[in-house]
Amino acid sequence: RAAARAGGDDVALLASVDELGARAAASPDWVGTVEPIWRAALGTVLLEHGQPARAAAVFRELVAAHPDRINARALLGVALCENGDREQGVAVLEAVAKACDDRPGERDARWATYHFHRREFDLAIDRGKESLRRYPADPARWHAFGEAWAEKAMTATKHSLRATALEEARKAFVREIELVKRPEPSTLLALLRTLAFLRMTYEFRSGVADPDAVRVADERRELEREHEALRTSHAAGVERIDAEIVAYRQAQQRFLDERKKSGGK
Known part of the structure; x- marks a missing residue:
């Protein structure tokens, strides 16, 4: 990612990501270990570079294969919101936040994300303050x-x-x-x-x-x-x-x- 960005070309960045993905797929540890990490990284890069539809598709595949991965579900919710499917995205983020209610280290950050995408900014800020108090x-x-x-x-x-x-x-x-x-x-x-x-x-x-x-x-x-x-x-x-x-x-x-x-x- 850093090399492609230094080259000043988003297309080059995404091409390098695809190339790395092909190499990663050849790894003997691809299934169960490398694959979910790779898909999360790919979806994140797509999301950062203005391709929420592609990112959402990647995260859907990741969640389908690994439904227990909270981060993947949260990223799917964000990608859906940024792709214009706010109602479904917010529903995903709410489910993620509720699933983290018994995780003090994650709870406030998850609810902050949920409130942000509901455009409840005061609530997002309050939750964000609590989140930063734990992890400044x-x-x-x-x-x-x-x-x-x-x-x-x-x-x-x-x-x-x-x-x-x-x-x-x-x-x-x-x-x-x-x-x-x-x-x-x-x-x-x-x-x-x-x-x-x-x-x-x-x-x-x-x-x-x-x-x-x-x-x-x-x-x-x-x-x-x-x-x-x-x-x-x-x-x-x-x-x-x-x-x-x-x-x-x-x-x-x-x-x-x-x-x-x-x-x-």
């Missing part, structure tokens, strides 16, 4: 926590509430990056998107931009299109993030200066 050095939990805050921000009706939620998302994604050192493209994209929305929110609040001029949904679609290219280049992602941090900080300082001039209102 788990980057995956920090990523999920950041995503919950980021989505909550998009539902905020006031710019002040949106800024607060986005700041929490930013801190979570930064913590994830600190823990993994070389983050996945999905993490870079999440942080970059959060910084961009923070910048725009502070610009709205300081009067630099008209909050009624651009709809949040349109902003989001534009950002997703612009940042898609960063999936294949870690260096480009870091460079863009550095530039966005500067712009966000400038917008934040401008807002604070304007608020100070107006007597803190």
Whole structure:
């Protein structure tokens, strides 16, 4: 995965995954040992690279062959949700969460995922906090926590509430990056998107931009299109993030200066 990503080509990455799969299938330990690990890895790569339908198909096969694997069932639920089959995906995630109620180490993270895909972001955040209290050095939990805050921000009706939620998302994604050192493209994209929305929110609040001029949904679609290219280049992602941090900080300082001039209102 790392070699293909360094080559700057998602197609190359997936081709290398297929090649490795063919080699793995020749292993004498394929049945019962290598095969489920391989399928989980393949589905995860497909999910990370915007192919939820293929990922769901892989996870279905894995769950059918190994119904006792909780992680596979959870990944299937996420893939279904991301592929647009939210009702079925949420049902799978609920079953997974209930199955983990007697597992303190997993329970909160599973319920957080369930609430997130039901768009119950406050509940997802509460569960995420409990999950991180148990495992504060788990980057995956920090990523999920950041995503919950980021989505909550998009539902905020006031710019002040949106800024607060986005700041929490930013801190979570930064913590994830600190823990993994070389983050996945999905993490870079999440942080970059959060910084961009923070910048725009502070610009709205300081009067630099008209909050009624651009709809949040349109902003989001534009950002997703612009940042898609960063999936294949870690260096480009870091460079863009550095530039966005500067712009966000400038917008934040401008807002604070304007608020100070107006007597803190």
